[in-house]
Amino acid sequence: MELLYLIIVSSLVSFLFLSLLMFVIYKMRQIRSVRDVQSVYFTSISRIWLGLFLVAMGLNSIIQFTTSVAIIVGAVFILFGAYNVYYFNKARKKFKANLPIEEKAWEEFEARRQKSR
Template sequence: MIIFPILIVISIVLYVYYKVAIVKSDDGLTQHYFNAKSRICLGSFVFFFAINQYLFYLTRVSLIIGIIFILLGGYQMYYGLKESKHYRNEWKRLNPSE
């Protein structure tokens, strides 16, 4: 199952990328948008990490902890997607020419 470690590494790299982009940006709306994107990446990291750990150990304890992490990761991804959509629409409203 090499796919889950690859997804974990990609999501953590994108999380760091968006966090650095927040620091580089001066616009508040862009910072909120990048923060929402980083929340999606953090949620996917936790989600895929939970699946990977359960598949690695296959114990009842890892299943319980994995379910908790899957719920937390799913919540972060959902909230990040919702936030990202809101700030993207807000940016389009404020910048109709672009």
């Protein structure tokens, strides 16, 4: 039983670090993006990773600390994280559909800019 507990806790902590790293990576991609739709798309992906981070943090607090306060705080983190994942996954799908349109418009803009030089 102790081995299972250690495996679960270490997996959750590893997932915490992974989700935080992915959040930072997509936030940097959002900052470095010059296109509007692509920037919002990266924002939605980073918020999904932030939501997964909150879910993992809530699960970790519930598993490691079994007090009633830890369970309530963990449940709030899980609910807020699940809402973030749900809402920003819908936004990601919406903006992913608009990425080809923006790519075409960006190519036309670049072609016009090359002609004017």
